[in-house]
Amino acid sequence: MGTLEAAWYRGAVWLWLLRPLEWLYRILTALRRGAYGRGLIRAYRCDRPLVIVGNITVGGTGKTPVVIALVEALKQRGLRPGVVSRGYGATAHISAFPHQVSLSSNASDCGDEPLLIYRRTGVPVVVAPRRAEAIKALLANADIDVVISDDGLQHYAMARDLEIAVIDAERGLGNGFCLPAGPLREPKSRLKTVDRVIYRGGDVSDSSVTYQPQCWVNVSSGAMRPLDSFVDAATLAAIAGIGQPQQFFDTLTDLSIAAAQMVFPDHHDYSAEDFASLEGQTVLMTEKDAVKCASLAGDDAWFLRIDAVLPQSLIERVAELAQR
Template structure:
C-alpha cells in the first residue's frame, strides 16, 4: 500500500491539513480512494487507533483529523503510532493509498513519497535546528524529499496559496461571501492555529476591521473564551469551529479556505497509485 507523507521541516503551521484536504479531494476526483492517518494531537486519552467519522467528538480524535473527515468523507484513523493507524485503517476500509497528515519525522512509518510544505515568506528562518532556530530537520533534509512546495509561491509546480471561500454560521449553517458587506466592517477574529496572524491578515485584506484574539495551536475552546466579546460577529477558522459547535451562538461564523495542489504533485501520486496496483 503506497504511503504519502505531507509534512514540514519547520515548527509552526504551514497549512498541512488544508493541503491534505485538497490533495485527497483531487485524488477522489480522479477515481483514487485515499485513506488518511494522523497523530491526533490533543485527542483525550489516545493510546490506540481510533477511527474518525464526521460525527466524532473533537476532544476524542483531535480537531484536524475531524476536519479532514468532514471535508473529504474518506476513512481517517488517528494514533500516536502511525503504523498502528495504518493497520487499523486497512483492516476496516478499502483504500488505494495512505496519506499521512504530518509525520515527516515519524520514521516508524514507511513512505513512498514525501511532500514538504514551507512558508514562502518565513522560509527556513535562520537555518538552524531547534532550539537555536525554527527547523525540525537541517536544510539538507530537503534534498531527500520528493516535492518541496511553498505556500505563497507563484511557481505553478512548486507554489500554492489559500483562497477564502465561504462564511458559515455555526448554529444555522447559513453561508455568506466573506466581506464586510456580509457581516459588517468590524469583527472579532479568533484563531488557535500555528500562525494566527496570517488568518487575521487575510481578513484585513478582505476589508474587515479585525479585533484579534490569538490562542495556542489546538486550543480547546470553551464558552468562557467568548464571554467578554460584544455582539459583533466572531469569525474563526474551520479547525477552531469544530471545537465550538456544542456552545455556538448566533455571533459565530467559520471561514472556509481552499487551495489547488500543483498538477505535477497530483500526477505523481496518481502514477504511484497506478504502479502499486499494477504490481499487485
C-alpha cells in the first residue's frame, strides 16, 4: 500500500491539510453529476439494459470477480451478457479503440481485467476509454441481452439501469474524505443512490460477496492442481500486482502456504527482469497477474483461481432486468 493510501486508512491527522483541495474536488464532482442529472449534458443510453459494477473508493475492492460471477450466472440462465470496460492499463493508441477482446488480445491491447473477464467467461468484451463507443461496438457485433460495465460508477456519460457498488467490508471507506484527502471518488452519501451495495467479506448474506479459492492453474499450460499442492513446498515466491496485494498473501496463509512475497504496483506491466531473481522457484500469483505473464514466468508458475459467490437476490434482479 502506498504512503498516501496507507494514511487514508489509518486516519493520519496531516490529511486535514488537504481538505481545501477535497472541497474543490467535491464541488467539481457535484457540478458534473448535476449537469448530467439535469440533462445539461446528454448521457448516452443504449437500447439494452446496462448494469454497472463499480465502487466509490480508489483501489481494488474485488469488482472484476463480481463481474465474472454475474456473467456466469446469467449465462447459466440462458441469457446473453456482454461486458464493456475502460481498459485501464491498456497502452494502445486511442485510435486502436474500441477493441474487441479476443484470444489473440494481450493486456497492452485492452488491459488486464477485461482480458481476464474474456478468458474466464468467453462472452463478448469490448474496451474503449469512451464507454459509449465500447457499448456501440459491442451491440453492433453481438446479440446481447444485457450490458455489464466493469467499473464506471462515476462515468455519467453512460446512462445506466442498475448500479452495484462493491465495498471492502474490512477497509470500509477509510477516513471518509474524498480525494485527495481520502480514498473516496464520491462522497459516501452516493451509496444511498445506488441500487445495491455489496460488501466484500461482509457478514449479511443478502449484501455480501465471498471469494472462494478453487484450484491452482499453471500459467503456461493451464494444467490444474488442488489447493493443498504447495503446502509443504520449500522454494515458493508469491507475487502480486493488484490493488490490495495483502489479501492474496493472506489467502495463501489461510491455505497454509508459506512463500516469499513480492509486491508490484496495481496493473503492473511485467517483464522478464521481474522474474530473473525467481529462477528455480515455484511462483504463485493472482489470476489478474497471470494474464500478463504466460510467456515470462516459466513452466513452474501458477495462479490461484478464485470464484466470487454473489447474493442470489442480486443475480435474480439482474436476470429480470435482462429479460425485459
